[in-house]
Amino acid sequence: MADSEATSHSAPPHPSPPLPLHQYLQSPVRTFSSPMPSQAQGATPLPTSFAPIARQYSSPTGSVTSFEIPASSGVPWPDSSRDHQHEHIPQQMPVRPSEPLNFAPVGASPPPPGFRSSTHSSPGFSIPSTAFSEVPVSQPDNRSPILMNGAQLQYGVSDDSTNWSAASSFVLFTAHTVLKERKAFNIPSLGFGAIICPGREVIPSPPSIRRSPSRCQVCGAFSNLYCSIAPSTGQWKCTFCDKMNSSSGTYKAASKEDLENWPELVTSVVDYVEVSTGRPGFVPVSETILAAPLLILIDESLDDVHLQHLQSSLHSLLDSLPLAARIGLITYGRTVSVYDFSQVGVSAADVFPGSGLPNRELQKTLLYGTGVYLAPLHVCLPVAHAIISSLRPYRGDLPEVARDRCMGAAVEIALSLIQGPSMEMSRSMVKRTGGCSRILVCAGGPNTLGQGSVPHSQSHPNYLYLEKKAIKQMEYLGQEARRQDAVVDILCAGTCPVRVPVLQPLAAASGGVVVLHDDFGESYGLNLQRAAKRSSGFRGIFEARFSDCFNATHIIGPGKETTSTVHETVRNDKSVCMEVPTLEECQSFVMSFELNKDIKSENVYFQYAVQYINAHLMNVTRVITVRLGTTDSITSYLRSIDDEVAAVLIGKRTVAFAKSAADALDMRSSVDERAKQIGMKLGKTLNKSKLYSFPNELPKLGEILFHLRRGPLLGNIIGHEDERVILRNIFLQSSFDLSLRMLSPRVLMHRESGTFEELPAYDLAMQSNTAIVLDHGTDIFIWMGSDLSADETQSAAALAACRTLVEELTEQRFPAPRVLVFKEGTSQARYLQSRLIPAHKDPPYEQEARFPQLRTLNAEQRAHLKSKFFYVDDLSFCEWMRSLKLVPPEPY
Template structure:
């Protein structure tokens, strides 16, 4: 484990550079922007959780931390961010150098305050169920929902709405038989009209809401009855027409109900078909009119005629959701697209979860739904207060010392519009603020923050001076308790022009964090820029970075020497350019949104997996070990475990597949062979279990059609060009591709550097 990963385990944070440039011009020499990946609710072993409110600086609002200067006699502390002197509260009268409170001990850069505030109402959850799926699929969906009810905390308030051609809102106060309100899905109703129809006028008492939202402990039997008696939408279907699906109307109604609930919550939308009826329509009822694909959206063809209006409709729901702390999850289970592309901003900006699976009767859907309500109890954290996967109503704020400014963040959140003295002029991602809002946040939610240096080269920051960054996250647990997690991170300033510091700066470079920060920025750019322009931008950064820090003699490729801390960065970029986060070929718009949405919320190492998958080999003659992601790693005598985060594949070599098919594993004499066949599957389950979404699992043999998932992501070091199109027995396979190998890519990189 690297020192950077250890820092992440202690504080949930990783920086691209752990020594900061001392001026704007020096920042340009560093090439990669100063930034960090931060997981606010990361499970941290031994996290200190004091039961009192923090002390704030009266000028910049930063929180008392280990790097503040303390006058023990006068009980005054100087803020390390703005240097304002502040009086300590009476509760700190007994402190001394030998008797420090937790927040002043330097080994505790991250602490979490259990705020002494009035608990809020518990969150509410509305299941929004598409009933236009097949009967077998509906049975599988009902089974999954029943299992989820047993995992949801009893204090949650639950509601249920079903939709197809019409929208049905269930009144949970009727125990003896289900009662529901019905609204035509084709109608576009305002929030006031919906509230009037459902009797939601009395905001203060929540009397109207209580018909549709009940504590799980009181309505579990009623909910179970409703779910078990659900039937497929009765609207008559034909082979030439799609079902009538009123997703837009159903979402608006669910949002209107939750907007009356002061505890906030989430809408969990379970889709099986695209919206074809009412507001938010993404496809027509006629199957002869195809649903849009990437080329339709880019060229604005007739197939994309609904995209603009549908996107605008779903975007119009965002403001109410943010104001009322409502997150929207979308679980799309269909072999066709369901309109996730048009709903992407609603899910992203409310901090919702997104999943695409083939059907409700799949491990991907079932295990992902279960994962939401499971506890995060691991060997590294036995703290019961950190075990809830989902938390709510989070606000993330950043304070910086005067030499630094926050340029923005890239993640699933929205701006809180707090423009303080910590905000930079330039913007990266969601900028122009030092605070962001997340309606929903969990233990894996990770945000990329980007910073700017304020000093000019004429007035650089003194080398070895410490710059400070403090990130505070206020959030609400499912029990309604308020928490504030604070991470304070100090860093030295330096200059690559100083020969005494350059080696330290090189060693401070975290190439994994840097690669993910650049990749996040590239994915963010896909909303407004063309693919080729972004690729040129990525390549330009790579060329500048390696030319700045590699040692070489011009026009002598053999003299090229890249420092260890930079050696894997080109490889990350090579694989990132080819992955489905950037390329849209062979992916639908819905799938592309799903992959990018997940990438923008995951931790550093999970993001690296999406960019450059991991490959593990299993042999009879040696223990399991990681191998290079190269076609040369494919062997007839090896089992390979291939992990892309979204997909886990076990690949059996040709010889091992023959022995397996002949039943050698059933012979007690070959128990080691049986163990070899089983071990990759066990490891795959261990990898998959903690993830959301739960990855797809596949087993295949070398040379089979599904082995393409592996070969398409491997470095094509053996192609028909390099081998004369001869695939010798016992050798790794030949890849039929025109894509250049990493070796060709790196040679081109060196040639580009020589031309500078």
């Protein structure tokens, strides 16, 4: 995709004569505002363009003094056509290392054995650690094909827990076995499903295969380690439709051992990388690929304090970006100002009206003018810092919520800059940039002017109609951003409501997120940096295939339904497909299944494939194949259930229906009914009573469901509906680890030795002589007991240890959580106590059983702990279970 720098080498149109000031709303005006610091010594100066243009100069008081046509310096623009980050691409394209998430493989299984190595790599694939060899194939004559199973070839036995341990990094099922009987399987209270994180980056990375995959000509499934292979002919039998397929000679082998040379036949996760050249092991990357631009849109209607914090966060963002990154700076309020990096010493910007969409002529003036609006950071860093320092706070007398903000027009102009002169060309002629472009919107209030705007007051007589109209306009703008491979992230802060229902369609349609913050301080700046550096694939297609005995009832994830890429070429494609704007590590998809008939076989199969374009513009297809065993025993099925995965799946299905405050109240009642049904269907009846025992095989499920119904996702412990909407949207798209933390908080108590002890999330952990850390996904609280705070030395050491722990827990988390530190007895302590189960209401024997740490306290300490709690209406976990006529499960 071309960009604005490329236009500086072509002859721009002749400049128009200067216009009077009263016509500035019909034409972009070049304004120069407050003086900026001089350029840093030694920095590369930005040249002016070749063609002059009439510019308007402003004095510090804002009055226009004169018009002037500056002379062109004639200095050519440095060559920025090469992407310096991607100048050298390694041959094997390993996935970027990252800290592995806590995905536990099924069972206590050892990792898959290493592949057979060889001194020569196969021309068909490569993996980071081991090479494969291709063996010459001799075709036997007059012999019928012999079918062999790929999984048995590698391991000798059909051990599914070992075979798909690689897949368990990407797919988690609620149970490791499947009930054969349809009636018993389709229990709506518990359900069966999977959580898929196809964009995860793991070490070692999956094998990379540089050839086209073999796909079933009937159902479109990919060949995998569970397929039956005829080595004599190379034919393979599909595991999903049982049809024979030709591999065009790919799988011909002299013996069954030779089939181990194909990675897709020996491991459950592989990456197919499309390479346009015939040279083995060579990945062509065009040297003319430019780094994808990053545009920062800044709300200029901020008060002084908020602006100072935002400026500090933006300075930190610029210093953290790689020098090869291309950036642009735009401010929006009543008008849209696009800043010019070619000016040194003054803050220069072209100003566009914000009340309407910029027409084609204004866009041409912007693209073919003399300004430099997108520039590599190593060239424009001093100028960018100076522009941010020159921003001024709002000087009017309107309240914060009523100020003019033309966010829609600003995003429209940012997309024009990303597209550049290619807006005049057909899509097939456009040279694409490397990876997704990103637009970061720094918002302090609602969009109240121009495209996608709503009245600042909800009491407006036509507010509902105007809101629906604005939502449609914002969704269209997000779809346009997706077509240009641009992601819009909206980061809001301050005390003003931002009208999340209007902003959310813009971010969601483009593949971005909306995040709320209390202020523009440290947490805001950290999220700016992580949003700008997120690596992602784009133009993704997610496909799911499964045995024909299953029906997919629900699928939840960051995308929309579409058709398969092979829908027109195969005869019986039953896959479930979603179009994914961006593919990122922090995303996940949730699928729920039900049986449409009893299962007769001993195994069932699932295959997930995601196709996307990576940052190097290579087409990648990741294929994940899983086989699960079946059983007739309810007990065996219960023992195979992963209650944390089941709780996350239930939580996402429940939160997906909570679209308003009234819906959330209904969903809380549905959680109660679901817990009751699980006890009645899967638990045991106590003798001579009407009570049911909650299954002891699911010790964590009950507590997590209790946290779900009373926590911020469905409960009322956070105040504004905007916050709840944002929290639910993040939860529905987030990975398994973050989703679990948002459901069930994690409590860590600091010990004198400097270590931390993990405790149940009960209020009994609030002991005055300790410090505790509560991790609730998007919020982290550090609570300092009153006795500990009295000793300054111990308090400082404990606080430092807690902060270090928080940094380790949230190093790779996006969005970065809000971190609050407070002492016992302060008003902020309610944030922590409202998220803990009020176990102080339970009898002492239940407290000791479920919170064993109490046994380490003496009688005086326990009496002091008990005296600090007051009576509350909230139920404890045990009281909630009894209200449902259930006996709580045994502690885990």
